Amino acid sequence: MDYAIVKTGGKQYRVSPGDVLDVELLEAEEGSTTALDEVLAVSRDGQMRFGAPTVDGARVIAEVQSHYKDRKIIVFKYKAKTRYRRKKGHRQNYTRIRIQDIDTGSAPRADEPQAATEPETGE
Numbered sequence: 001m002d003y004a005i006v007k008t009g010g011k012q013y014r015v016s017p018g019d020v021l022d023v024e025l026l027e028a029e030e031g032s033t034t035a036l037d038e039v040l041a042v043s044r045d046g047q048m049r050f051g052a053p054t055v056d057g058a059r060v061i062a063e064v065q066s067h068y069k070d071r072k073i074i075v076f077k078y079k080a081k082t083r084y085r086r087k088k089g090h091r092q093n094y095t096r097i098r099i100q101d102i103d104t105g106s107a108p109r110a111d112e113p114q115a116a117t118e119p120e121t122g123e
Helices: none
Strands: 003-008 011-015 020-024 033-036 039-044 047-050 059-069 073-079 084-090 093-103
Touching: 011 020
Parallel strands: none
Antiparallel strands: 003 011, 003 039, 020 093, 033 059, 039 047, 059 093, 073 084
């Protein structure tokens, strides 16, 4: 099964083609396609490629389905016996996207070492 680990909005997501997920607000029009360029790892045909920190040339193509706001959460600060109270609300903006394709860039050669190898001991 092909999948990728992408980073967007300060969070990391495991995505496959056809997945629908909600991410932090993206600057893209509804119905348009966008590319997520921060790909941390890619799995294609059982072969895993890790980036250092990102995989060179890899990107994930996604279609923007909608923008929306999440439900309101209440932030309430309170200190006893000092008459200190602060009430604040927050609604987070999200973008719903559908993953269309995972572009791995160039395929790794068999004789090429992987990006994430075990560290050598300096003896």
